[in-house]
Amino acid sequence: MPLRSASNGFFFALWVAVCAAAPEFLWQGLFSLFGHFSLTDAAAALLIGAILAFFVEPVLERLRGIGDAPAHAEKSPAFAACEALSFAVVAVCVHEAITVYVAASHSNEQAAENLARAVSLALQWAITPFFITIAWMAARGPAWIAWPVAAFAVIVSFAAGVIFGWSVHVLVTSVIPVICVLIAGCIIVRQQWDARTFRRCARATGVIALAWLVLTGMLQVALWLAHVQAFRIYERSEFWSDLRFYIGWVTGLLVAPAFVTDAPLYAGGDERRMRR
DSSP: OOHHHHHHHHHHHHHHHHHHHHHHHHHHHHHHHHTTOOHHHHHHHHHHHHHIIIIIHHHHHHHHTTTSOOOSOOOOHHHHHHHHHHHHHHHHHHHHHHHHHHOOOTTOTTHHHHHHHHHHHHHHHHHHHHHHHHHHHHTTSOHHHHHHHHHHHHHHHHHHHHHTTOOHHHHHHHHHHHHHHHHHHHHHHHHOBSTTHHHHHHHHHHHHHHHHHHHHHHHHHHHHHTTOOSOOSOOHHHHHHHHHHHHHHHHHHHHSOOSOOSSOBOTTSOBOOBOO
């Protein structure tokens, strides 16, 4: 594989992995932020957001658009200001939430511990999507490459749970849907390789995740109603945590820059397909 394709594949997988970890990371940060958010913090967010919205973002947008024709119709100043300010304030609040969660200030005695916990959280949720995406790409190769890479992705997913101390039922509820997602993605990649391949993988991931969560959620509710305490599939917090994880994973596959550039889509809807 050429160096350029390898690097593009690596960063595409990294992009997907970061997106998969982001929702849980942001949720934990926002939860930490709510505990001490004050009017002073709100005023600071508004001020910083205004600077970003009215100065930084417009300047960067103009620089990116030098020499290009405007792609969108001009907006009224009031609408553009409200839209830009809203997104900027949200961005500042998200940044503040991450900062609070990591708490990596020099005055914080637990800064190193909090930072290590944040990195651990990000790695737990990012490792599996990263190696699954790599396995999908390897599925286009010969069997002696595709099968070992796919097996390695499953082993890494299992090993991550063991390393980070997941309980047995958490490990099982994580690995089973991951294997299904891996198989579905490999089938999609081998059948068709074009600019929409990873969108199809995103759709398959979302369907499998939704089916798994609905099925296991209903079974867990039935166990609770039957007052069965000896066996459980999901705790409530674990269920919502997995939901955020799959939302991030699907989002990453949808928003990551197109990895397949050698099979462009044509306006008429016909696609140049690369089939095995």
